Amino acid sequence: MARKPTSPADEVLLAAARARSSTVTATQLERWRGAGLLPRNVTRSLGRGRGSTSAPADGVVDLVVWLAQHARPGRRPHDLALHAFGEGLAVPEPTVRAAWRASVQRVVLSGERDLPAPADGEDRTDWAWDVAERAAANAASVVLPRRMRRIDERLAAAGVSWAPSELTQYDRGPAGEEPVTARDFATFAAAGVLAGAPELTGPAMAPHVRALLPVGAVSPVASWLEYPDEPGRDPAEINDGAGLSLLPIGDVREDLLRVIDEAEPHQLRAAWRAAAEMREWALEHCGAVEAELDAGELGDATLAWMMGAILGLPRLLVRQALLDRRPSISTQVSTAVMVLWIGVSLHRLRRLMPDGQYELLPALLPPFLHPLAGIPLKPVGEAAADDAVG
Incomplete structure (x- = not known):
């Protein structure tokens, strides 16, 4: 032919x-x-019966x-x-x-192939935990990467207190004494992906938040999760009563696909940039703390490390970046999906809890998340002035 x-x-x-x-x-x-x-070439009419022509798209x-x-x-x-x-x-x-x-x-847990999801939604929780336990059989042997644990240990040896009195008063302590193992952590994460909000309650998440902390650290965030101060403040219960929930009910992957489908092109691009910047930020963050420890002069980097432990999310993102030992296109898009979902979740939270103190977000979130969280970028002159004041 x-x-x-x-x-x-x-x-x-x-x-x-x-x-x-x-x-x-x-x-x-x-x-x-x-x-x-x-893309295909762009066709346009020449008008008045003269046919059409085509040209490459921009x-x-x-x-x-x-x-x-x-x-x-x-x-x-x-x-x-x-x-x-x-x-x-x-x-x-x-x-x-x-x-x-x-x-x-592509995220298919090993047990899913052997245990198909039940048709009855009420049986989904038991199925999710059965699959999660199988999937976690080959989990990592530690919760935190060695580099993070080493930094925590060096800071403690340098006299840093992970339980300052200013914070201790806001942490009622863990409800249980059973430590969370690496396998427990992986099992809970997998069950949460498969079942969504019903398994991602505050009391269920709290021990896993504490598992990410330095030894002996207090955590107001974990305490809030474990003991919600008001009805409806549990992350799994935050909804508007009209179908919008902070956390998805059912398979979280379905929610991720919806987020991808509904994202504007500029949001996808922002998430892609954030995924690349997250790894750079995490490595620089670790390196800056280590440099202060080496110099024997703890400063801004150490304070940021401590704040990351207190807030939870920055520490989780450092952990994720360090676990990706061999960055690739596949790992970057997975990270991009994660940070896109975080950004969408923060926008959902604004709608569901409009009285929140969202003016604090610029100080609480790593800079690479600011565009996705709807935090406006400062003009260059204003940012320089802030640096001069600082």
Whole structure:
């Protein structure tokens, strides 16, 4: 079967690629379009019965040159799409969303294949824990990465108190004495993914929040989870009575897919940047504390480390970044989905609890989460002035 002649618009693309020292063929263009990596040419009418013409879409020349340099046999189209998306190139939006969705759909716990989900929702909790226990059989042997534990130990040896009196008064202490093991932590996380809000109650989460703390640390956050101060303040119970809940009921992966589908392109891009910045932030955060310890002068980095332990979320994000020992496109998109969901959850919380002290968020959240949490970026001059005052 004879190939169709190359269209004038594609001839323009091929010529533009050659002008940038990139060798591209018409067959490659067809293959990239078939894989969803390249948008189709834009057709417009010439008017008055003169037919139509086509031209490459905006930004496609840059994308073609990039694909010529990076597309290799064996590279998955979704990985190429995410890599190009991260470079700010004009990858078709449906392909990008499909790649994000695929990162969630690939999360299948080992026990799920042997124990299909029950049709009756009331049986889902028992099924979730059965699957979670099987999935956690190969869990890591420790809850915290060694680097975090080493920093905590060095700070304690340097005289840092993880239970200052100013905070101790806000922590009523754990309800139970049984320590959370690494396997317990993994089992709870898996059950929470499979069952959602019914298993993610405050009292259920509190011991796992404490498991992330330095030895002997107090935690007002864990105490609040374990002993909600008012009815309806348990995270699993926060809802508007009209279908909107802070935490999803049922499989959390379904909620993640909805979040991906409903996100605006600029939100996906912000989450992708945040995922890359999270690892850089975590490594710099650890390095800064270690530098202060080495110098024997504890300062701002140590204070930030302590605040991260008190607040919980920053410490959880450091842990996640350190666990990803071999960063890849796959791990970055998984992290991007996580931070996108955190951002959406903070927006949900604003709607469900409009009286919250959200003006504190800039000080409570790592900078890379600010765009996703709806925290406006300061103008350069204002930020510089704040630094000068500090």
